Amino acid sequence: MPEGSAPEPVDGTLAALRAAVMACKRCDLWRPATQTVFGEGPAKARIMVVGEQPGDQEDLAGRPFVGPSGRLFDEALEELGVDRGGVYVTNAVKHFKFVPRGKVRLHQSPNAAEQRACRPWLDGERERLKPEVIVCLGATAAKQVFGRKFGLMKQRGQWQLLDDGSRGFATVHPSWVLRQRGSDERERAYRGFVADLALLTEFED
Ligand code: URA
Numbered sequence: 001m002p003e004g005s006a007p008e009p010v011d012g013t014l015a016a017l018r019a020a021v022m023a024c025k026r027c028d029l030w031r032p033a034t035q036t037v038f039g040e041g042p043a044k045a046r047i048m049v050v051g052e053q054p055g056d057q058e059d060l061a062g063r064p065f066v067g068p069s070g071r072l073f074d075e076a077l078e079e080l081g082v083d084r085g086g087v088y089v090t091n092a093v094k095h096f097k098f099v100p101r102g103k104v105r106l107h108q109s110p111n112a113a114e115q116r117a118c119r120p121w122l123d124g125e126r127e128r129l130k131p132e133v134i135v136c137l138g139a140t141a142a143k144q145v146f147g148r149k150f151g152l153m154k155q156r157g158q159w160q161l162l163d164d165g166s167r168g169f170a171t172v173h174p175s176w177v178l179r180q181r182g183s184d185e186r187e188r189a190y191r192g193f194v195a196d197l198a199l200l201t202e203f204e205d
Pocket of ligand 1: 051052053054055058063064065066067069070091175
């Protein structure tokens, strides 16, 4: 299927969307990937979290945010008393993009065409879940949701109004926190990450 085309229509359920995404060949990222990583969480979730793309461990497990970034994210939610089980977690791009380097697979950022090709799936998840709040982790997700002009470092931790009347905000990607050199820098980055995510505490049931 050409990258710019609309996907085949699927019915309004999350299960039908998932089935379509699992078979997606709208760009070439499906070829080397182990599997599609679709979103996970309750269909009634009030909070939707959007990351960039699955990493190595997510690609193998078929689940979003189960590797090192996911563990840091879980730690932050736990600190804030937010139950991840009540949150729907997904990614802007549903396949892992990487280059092999010996025994490891090095993450590569998805390009604009790959992000565009995957866009209908994120839109489909949003239409079906209608979350009250969308949290974007990192610039790729934030630009998909809030628009190309969104500036992560200037606008992180600030509520944004979305077209459908819902709200959202962005924070840094947990992998950015993990990449900080030195324990002081890393601790500062982590504290900032938690402070941004604290906007979520008003949405806990
Ligand atoms: N990074 C992401 O953006 N998403 C995942 O699911 C894992 C790591």
